[in-house]
Amino acid sequence: MNAKSNPHYQTLVNHFQSISHFEHLSALGDWDQATMMPMGGGEARGAAMAELAKHIHSLKTAPMLAQTISEADELPLTEQQKANLTEMRYQYLQANVVPSELVVAKTKAAYHCEHAWREQRSNNDWQGFKPNLENLMSLAKEEANIRAEAQNVSPYDALLDKFEPGMTTASLEQIFGNLKSWLPQLIQQVQDKQKSEASFTIPTASAESQARLGREIMNILDFDFNHGRLDISSHPFCGGVASDVRLTTRYDEGDFTSGLMGIVHETGHAKYEQGLPLAWRGQPAGLARSMALHESQSLFCEMQVGRGPAFLKLIEPYLSSLLGSQLTHDQLTNIYTRVTPGLIRVDADEVTYPCHILLRFEAEKALVSGELAVADLPEFWSSQMQSLLGINTDGDYKNGCMQDIHWAVGELGYFPSYTLGAMYAAQFRNAMECELGCMESLINSGKLSSVMGWLNDKIWSQGSLLSIDELMRQSTGETLNPEHFKKHLIGRYL
Amino acid sequence: MNAKSNPHYQTLVNHFQSISHFEHLSALGDWDQATMMPMGGGEARGAAMAELAKHIHSLKTAPMLAQTISEADELPLTEQQKANLTEMRYQYLQANVVPSELVVAKTKAAYHCEHAWREQRSNNDWQGFKPNLENLMSLAKEEANIRAEAQNVSPYDALLDKFEPGMTTASLEQIFGNLKSWLPQLIQQVQDKQKSEASFTIPTASAESQARLGREIMNILDFDFNHGRLDISSHPFCGGVASDVRLTTRYDEGDFTSGLMGIVHETGHAKYEQGLPLAWRGQPAGLARSMALHESQSLFCEMQVGRGPAFLKLIEPYLSSLLGSQLTHDQLTNIYTRVTPGLIRVDADEVTYPCHILLRFEAEKALVSGELAVADLPEFWSSQMQSLLGINTDGDYKNGCMQDIHWAVGELGYFPSYTLGAMYAAQFRNAMECELGCMESLINSGKLSSVMGWLNDKIWSQGSLLSIDELMRQSTGETLNPEHFKKHLIGRYL
Numbered sequence: 001m002n003a004k005s006n007p008h009y010q011t012l013v014n015h016f017q018s019i020s021h022f023e024h025l026s027a028l029g030d031w032d033q034a035t036m037m038p039m040g041g042g043e044a045r046g047a048a049m050a051e052l053a054k055h056i057h058s059l060k061t062a063p064m065l066a067q068t069i070s071e072a073d074e075l076p077l078t079e080q081q082k083a084n085l086t087e088m089r090y091q092y093l094q095a096n097v098v099p100s101e102l103v104v105a106k107t108k109a110a111y112h113c114e115h116a117w118r119e120q121r122s123n124n125d126w127q128g129f130k131p132n133l134e135n136l137m138s139l140a141k142e143e144a145n146i147r148a149e150a151q152n153v154s155p156y157d158a159l160l161d162k163f164e165p166g167m168t169t170a171s172l173e174q175i176f177g178n179l180k181s182w183l184p185q186l187i188q189q190v191q192d193k194q195k196s197e198a199s200f201t202i203p204t205a206s207a208e209s210q211a212r213l214g215r216e217i218m219n220i221l222d223f224d225f226n227h228g229r230l231d232i233s234s235h236p237f238c239g240g241v242a243s244d245v246r247l248t249t250r251y252d253e254g255d256f257t258s259g260l261m262g263i264v265h266e267t268g269h270a271k272y273e274q275g276l277p278l279a280w281r282g283q284p285a286g287l288a289r290s291m292a293l294h295e296s297q298s299l300f301c302e303m304q305v306g307r308g309p310a311f312l313k314l315i316e317p318y319l320s321s322l323l324g325s326q327l328t329h330d331q332l333t334n335i336y337t338r339v340t341p342g343l344i345r346v347d348a349d350e351v352t353y354p355c356h357i358l359l360r361f362e363a364e365k366a367l368v369s370g371e372l373a374v375a376d377l378p379e380f381w382s383s384q385m386q387s388l389l390g391i392n393t394d395g396d397y398k399n400g401c402m403q404d405i406h407w408a409v410g411e412l413g414y415f416p417s418y419t420l421g422a423m424y425a426a427q428f429r430n431a432m433e434c435e436l437g438c439m440e441s442l443i444n445s446g447k448l449s450s451v452m453g454w455l456n457d458k459i460w461s462q463g464s465l466l467s468i469d470e471l472m473r474q475s476t477g478e479t480l481n482p483e484h485f486k487k488h489l490i491g492r493y494l
Numbered sequence: 495m496n497a498k499s500n501p502h503y504q505t506l507v508n509h510f511q512s513i514s515h516f517e518h519l520s521a522l523g524d525w526d527q528a529t530m531m532p533m534g535g536g537e538a539r540g541a542a543m544a545e546l547a548k549h550i551h552s553l554k555t556a557p558m559l560a561q562t563i564s565e566a567d568e569l570p571l572t573e574q575q576k577a578n579l580t581e582m583r584y585q586y587l588q589a590n591v592v593p594s595e596l597v598v599a600k601t602k603a604a605y606h607c608e609h610a611w612r613e614q615r616s617n618n619d620w621q622g623f624k625p626n627l628e629n630l631m632s633l634a635k636e637e638a639n640i641r642a643e644a645q646n647v648s649p650y651d652a653l654l655d656k657f658e659p660g661m662t663t664a665s666l667e668q669i670f671g672n673l674k675s676w677l678p679q680l681i682q683q684v685q686d687k688q689k690s691e692a693s694f695t696i697p698t699a700s701a702e703s704q705a706r707l708g709r710e711i712m713n714i715l716d717f718d719f720n721h722g723r724l725d726i727s728s729h730p731f732c733g734g735v736a737s738d739v740r741l742t743t744r745y746d747e748g749d750f751t752s753g754l755m756g757i758v759h760e761t762g763h764a765k766y767e768q769g770l771p772l773a774w775r776g777q778p779a780g781l782a783r784s785m786a787l788h789e790s791q792s793l794f795c796e797m798q799v800g801r802g803p804a805f806l807k808l809i810e811p812y813l814s815s816l817l818g819s820q821l822t823h824d825q826l827t828n829i830y831t832r833v834t835p836g837l838i839r840v841d842a843d844e845v846t847y848p849c850h851i852l853l854r855f856e857a858e859k860a861l862v863s864g865e866l867a868v869a870d871l872p873e874f875w876s877s878q879m880q881s882l883l884g885i886n887t888d889g890d891y892k893n894g895c896m897q898d899i900h901w902a903v904g905e906l907g908y909f910p911s912y913t914l915g916a917m918y919a920a921q922f923r924n925a926m927e928c929e930l931g932c933m934e935s936l937i938n939s940g941k942l943s944s945v946m947g948w949l950n951d952k953i954w955s956q957g958s959l960l961s962i963d964e965l966m967r968q969s970t971g972e973t974l975n976p977e978h979f980k981k982h983l984i985g986r987y988l
């Protein structure tokens with residue numbers, strides 16, 4: 001199949017290649033802003049980034065696209081080209097469905113709300129935050145309604161679809177309903193089991209030595225430093241582009257353990273990016289499949305591999321030589337699998353984390369449907385935290401409903417990706433072990449690379465060439481099956 | 495004068511503001527490429543930057559511009575708005591005169607030639623470089639001819655005008671002819687005078703300690719770190735945008751003196767950028783006036799201020815505390831004013847530097863007119879080096895005509911800016927001293943800030959609101975007068 005046999009498709013390929021070039025620059029601007037840019041550069045950068053976003057939006061909504069996509073569909077295409085065309089159509093629809101005045105209004109409100117939130121959060125100022133959030137939520141609901149109408153689904157389904165194409169409220173209610181039926185009890189059991197365990201003193205470590213350690217760990221995970229780098233930012237992320245992945249973390253000199261696992265987590269994201277199919281770079285089919293699948297790769301690295309005894313045994317000598325740590329891998333395993341219900345999602349352990357997501361899923365659903373008013377959010381939060389984790393959060397907005405940036409920037413529908421990712425990760429591990437045998441044994445015998453190789457073959461190198469369900473079927477023999485996650489938690493923690 | 499009274503002008507302001515946003519991203523991409531980007535990211539970045547350049551070019555050649563500029567000119571404008579319109583017209587003409595096929599062909603040839611040059615230069619491979627340079631030169635000449643016809647000037651004048659608007663071959667022949675009449679003899683006299691001077695041992699210094707020192711020196715020069723940063727690149731430059739100036743240098747652990755003066759030099763460029771008029775940010779009138787004036791500011795910092803005894807006395811304690819240097823400011827002054835004819839332009843001292851420019855000016859003129867063939871360049875080089883600096887360069891292409899990147903990327907007409915800059919700098923100092931008194935005394939009495947303040951008032955804050963001649967007249971009472979440079983060299987070196 002060549003360009004001549006389907007010139008319309010070729011036109012689209014060129015157009016989306018252009019878009020990806022501008023998105024490359026957008027990723028660079030974001031990374032630089034978080035890692036390098038001096039404060040005073042923010043205003044001009046913000047204006048430049050807004051101009052760039054406008055330009056990218058205009059390319060994604062180019063008037064010729066609708067017809068060219070239809071025409072390309074009527075001429076011969078390979079299966080992979082068809083997959084690419086499907087992704088092009090999806091991107092086009094996503095960009096076109098929301099009127100640009102609403103995009104602009106929401107972007108402005110989000111900018112204002114986030115800016116104020118940074119200060120209001122540290123002041124525990126719910127009364128100040130509330131009107132901003134109300135304003136932003138009403139715009140987010142307007143967006144959800146428009147998307148819902150265009151896709152003929154419910155408003156919250158339309159939001160879920162932005163991050164996890166095909167995911168529905170109904171599926172999530174089933175998946176999360178099941179989770180809710182056994183997780184709180186499991187947490188109680190794990191806590192009972194762990195309550196007699198000793199605690200360990202964690203040695204202090206300079207940011208420089210932690211960064212050196214981080215690079216060693218990234219090397220162990222076979223991160224390609226010819227196509228990426230590690231830097232510092234106040235909120236760790238994995239940015240950049242597939243050919244140049246920009247990973248960031250932060251270092252707590254009093255406790256290296258969280259920064260270290262943060263690097264392992266982000267390296268999981270990075271490996272997915274670096275492993276995306278070379279032949280499809282710059283095309284929609286060459287992108288990561290979904291946000292939940294992205295999270296599945298970071299959580300595979302962090303939760304399945306990183307917190308397991310074999311990996312911790314592997315890195316123990318580096319901790320000793322680079323940080324002067326005397327922690328054994330048994331002690332490290334103990335530290336990294338300690339379960340403690342807490343207020344903050346991003347600090348949560350593997351077992352309690354899903355409770356934070358269950359709460360947010362219920363809240364978002366109710367906010368979008370109108371059953372829950374923004375004003376009633378703190379009360380809703382308190383009662384859920386009490387019932388899910390047994391924690392009283394009354395009056396603590398800062399560490400309660402104001403803790404995440406997501407709502408403060410008007411992003412709804414993203415949270416479920418975290419727990420879906422954890423479930424996908426457990427399912428991948430199960431399928432991998434059916435093929436390759438016990439993963440802990442593989443790592444113990446120096447074969448971490450075959451673990452990475454399996455992920456590369458089954459997931460990374462597939463880009464978006466398969467639907468999520470098809471990717472899951474081809475890699476694990478079944479679509480999403482949350483039982484593997486339950487089995488994993490019980491196996492590791494009970 | 496408001497937007498309503500001249501809507502066409504307002505349209506142009508918005509359009510050029512857009513262009514500046516994309517140029518902001520272009521500057522960021524360049525800086526990142528030189529300082530941060532891993533090698534493997536180069537290909538995708540190159541493609542993204544080419545796409546961005548194409549987009550910027552399309553904005554600068556937008557079909558509506560010609561008419562809108564004419565229409566704006568017919569309605570009321572303030573003097574400053576008129577100056578801005580003049581710069582807009584200039585940018586439009588510069589971008590439109592060369593057909594885009596030629597721009598593309600030259601960009602490709604330049605990319606190829608530069609890439610090969612990096613290797614060929616280190617191998618002293620003139621025979622390999624020659625055909626690439628011939629090809630690129632013929633495209634550069636084609637560009638020069640097209641510009642010449644459009645501007646009704648000679649081809650080399652058209653190239654000069656790109657960097658120093660209004661500068662002509664005739665003026666340069668007069669200025670440089672005069673220089674040539676006294677400089678070689680001066681060099682001889684200075685060498686005779688310096689031949690009995692002692693030499694000093696320069697202590698080794700780690701890159702980290704040199705970077706710490708560099709930041710201290712930048713603070714002394716009042717560099718605004720809220721609007722800029724210092725990093726490392728193999729070729730020092732001053733990039734970024736006015737609100738976020740990205741300065742780079744390199745460190746030689748065996749000799750800190752060149753890296754240090756490199757930072758002072760680039761800080762001079764940076765101060766100009768940081769001092770550009772805030773009200774005109776993003777508009778053509780808010781940009782630096784010309785390349786020679788830019789160089790005048792870096793050379794003012796480096797040559798007039800940086801290598802003078804008062805400044806060296808000021809920084810002596812920092813060298814001692816941060817590098818453990820025991821060099822006195824007298825010894826530093828001696829080191830920083832040592833005159834030694836050498837092969838390499840960028841390593842040349844203040845006195846011999848113009849000889850390197852004289853040679854390149856003659857060569858470029860002859861290459862563009864066709865009087866000199868690329869094949870005859872090495873011979874031309876040798877004979878000029880012999881007569882100007884008494885150095886034999888036969889067969890040493892690497893340190894001869896292959897040493898600079900400029901021709902390897904097809905850039906002709908830039909070199910004179912360096913020496914024009916040195917001349918402007920000496921003229922500024924003279925005018926400043928007429929107003930404020932002896933600069934060395936000012937620095938000695940802790941008033942470096944009044945020196946900087948003068949430059950800010952007279953030059954930086956003017957952006958491109960005045961023509962070069964008018965800027966010179968308002969700041970120094972006369973247009974370019976090379977006598978001040980001669981006086982400066984004689985005063986400092988004889």
Ligand SMILES: [Zn+2]
Pocket residue numbers: 265269295298
């Ligand atoms: Zn993640």
Ligand SMILES: [Zn+2]
Pocket residue numbers: 759763789792
């Ligand atoms: Zn310079």
